[in-house]
Amino acid sequence: MANTWIIAVDPQIAALVEHGRAVGGSVTAVTVGGTPVAGVDKVIDVALPEGVPAEAAAPAVAAAVAAEAGDVVLAANKPAERVLAGAVAAKLNAAFLPGLKSVKAGAAELSRYGGLSFENVTFDSPVVAVLDGGAEAEGEPVAAETTEGSVYDAKVTGQEKTEVVAVNLGAAKRVVSAGRGFKAKEDLKLAEELAAAIGAELACSRPLAEGADWMAVDRYIGVSGQIVSPELYIAVGISGQIQHTVGMSDSKVVVAVNSDSKAPMFAGADYGIVGDLYEVLPALTEAAK
Ligand SMILES: Cc1cc2nc3c(=O)[nH]c(=O)nc-3n(C[C@H](O)[C@H](O)[C@H](O)COP(=O)(O)OP(=O)(O)OC[C@H]3O[C@@H](n4cnc5c(N)ncnc54)[C@H](O)[C@@H]3O)c2cc1C
Incomplete structure (x- = not known):
C-alpha cells in the first residue's frame, strides 16, 4: 500500500494531510525542531540546535523520509519546505510533481499553464510535490519520536524585517x-x-x-x-x-x-x-x- 510522508516546518499542513488520506496508506510527518503537528499517524522529529535554520536539516530530513515505491512525499510551498523537499527528492531519486491538484495511490492530477489545463500522471516510484499546505491541522499534536540526523553547520547571524507584514x-x-x-x-x-x-x-x-x-x-x-x-x-x-x-x-x-x-x-x-x-x-x- 502507498504511504504518505509530510515534511513540516510549521503546523499548517491540513491540506497535505487531506491529500495523504486520499492516498490511502499511513501518513507520517517528518518535522524539524519540535514543530507540533496534528492529524497524522506518526511524527518523526529531526532535532535542530538553537539558532540553526530549518533548511540546514536537509540531510537529516532526507534520511528520515524512508519513502518506498509508490509513496508520496508532500511539503508546503514555502521557502524552507522547498529546500527540504528538494533534498528528499534528490536522495530518493524521486520525480518532482509541480502543480499537484489531487493525488491517490499511483496517480495524480497536475495543474498546467496556471490552471488553464490539467495533466493526469501515473507513477510507481516515490514522488515529491510542494503545494499549498492549508490551515493548521486540527486535533492534538501527535507525540513525536526524535531522530538525531546530520545537520549542516549553519547559523542565523542576523534578521532584517521588511516593512510588509507577511501574510499566510x-x-x-x-x-x-x-x-x-x-x-x-x-x-x-x-x-x-x-x-x-x-x-x-x-x-x-x-x-x-x-x-x-x-x-x-x-x-x-x-x-x-x-x-x-x-x-x-x-x-x-x-x-x-x-x-x-x-x-x-x-x-x-x-x-x-x-x-x-x-x-x-x-x-x-x-x-x-x-x-x-x-x-x-x-x-x-x-x-x-
Ligand atoms: C499575465 C497576466 C497575469 C495576471 N495575473 C493576475 C493575477 O494573478 N491575479 C489577478 O487578480 N489578476 C491577474 N491579471 C489581471 C486580470 O486579467 C484582470 O485584469 C484582473 O483580475 C481584474 O481585476 P478586477 O476584477 O479587480 O478588476 P475589473 O476587471 O476592472 O473588475 C472590476 C469589477 O468591479 C465591478 N464593480 C464596479 N463598481 C462596483 C460597485 N460599486 N459594486 C460592486 N461591483 C462593482 C465591475 O462590474 C467589475 O466586474 C493578470 C493578467 C495578465 C495579463
Missing part, C-alpha cells in the same frame, strides 16, 4: 477579496470591516496590489499571486478574469458581490449578490455582527 493566505479559512470595484483606497475599510466581523483575511485582485499599490503584493490572488482554497471566499467588485479565478477556484464556498449581473465571477459562485458594494458590504457586516 493559504492558511486562512475565510477570505474577503477586493477588486477594482472599489473607487478609492480609503473605501477598503468596508472590506476590512466585513473581514473583521467574520474573522477573515483580506485579499485582493492584482490591480489593487500591482499598479494601485493599495495592498501588499503578497495579498493578491491569482495565477501570478497567491493560490488559496479557504472554506469561504467573498469576491467584492472583482470581475472574475481567469487569471484571478485560478487562484481561488478550489474555495469551498464562493460569494460574489458585483454591480454587473453579467460579471464572470458569478459563473463560479455559489452565492451571488448583484448590487453596489457600497451598500451591500455595510449590510453584510451588520448582519454578521
Whole structure:
C-alpha cells in the first residue's frame, strides 16, 4: 500500500494531510525542531540546535523520509519546505510533481499553464510535490519520536524585517477579496470591516496590489499571486478574469458581490449578490455582527 510522508516546518499542513488520506496508506510527518503537528499517524522529529535554520536539516530530513515505491512525499510551498523537499527528492531519486491538484495511490492530477489545463500522471516510484499546505491541522499534536540526523553547520547571524507584514493566505479559512470595484483606497475599510466581523483575511485582485499599490503584493490572488482554497471566499467588485479565478477556484464556498449581473465571477459562485458594494458590504457586516 502507498504511504504518505509530510515534511513540516510549521503546523499548517491540513491540506497535505487531506491529500495523504486520499492516498490511502499511513501518513507520517517528518518535522524539524519540535514543530507540533496534528492529524497524522506518526511524527518523526529531526532535532535542530538553537539558532540553526530549518533548511540546514536537509540531510537529516532526507534520511528520515524512508519513502518506498509508490509513496508520496508532500511539503508546503514555502521557502524552507522547498529546500527540504528538494533534498528528499534528490536522495530518493524521486520525480518532482509541480502543480499537484489531487493525488491517490499511483496517480495524480497536475495543474498546467496556471490552471488553464490539467495533466493526469501515473507513477510507481516515490514522488515529491510542494503545494499549498492549508490551515493548521486540527486535533492534538501527535507525540513525536526524535531522530538525531546530520545537520549542516549553519547559523542565523542576523534578521532584517521588511516593512510588509507577511501574510499566510493559504492558511486562512475565510477570505474577503477586493477588486477594482472599489473607487478609492480609503473605501477598503468596508472590506476590512466585513473581514473583521467574520474573522477573515483580506485579499485582493492584482490591480489593487500591482499598479494601485493599495495592498501588499503578497495579498493578491491569482495565477501570478497567491493560490488559496479557504472554506469561504467573498469576491467584492472583482470581475472574475481567469487569471484571478485560478487562484481561488478550489474555495469551498464562493460569494460574489458585483454591480454587473453579467460579471464572470458569478459563473463560479455559489452565492451571488448583484448590487453596489457600497451598500451591500455595510449590510453584510451588520448582519454578521
Ligand atoms: C499575465 C497576466 C497575469 C495576471 N495575473 C493576475 C493575477 O494573478 N491575479 C489577478 O487578480 N489578476 C491577474 N491579471 C489581471 C486580470 O486579467 C484582470 O485584469 C484582473 O483580475 C481584474 O481585476 P478586477 O476584477 O479587480 O478588476 P475589473 O476587471 O476592472 O473588475 C472590476 C469589477 O468591479 C465591478 N464593480 C464596479 N463598481 C462596483 C460597485 N460599486 N459594486 C460592486 N461591483 C462593482 C465591475 O462590474 C467589475 O466586474 C493578470 C493578467 C495578465 C495579463
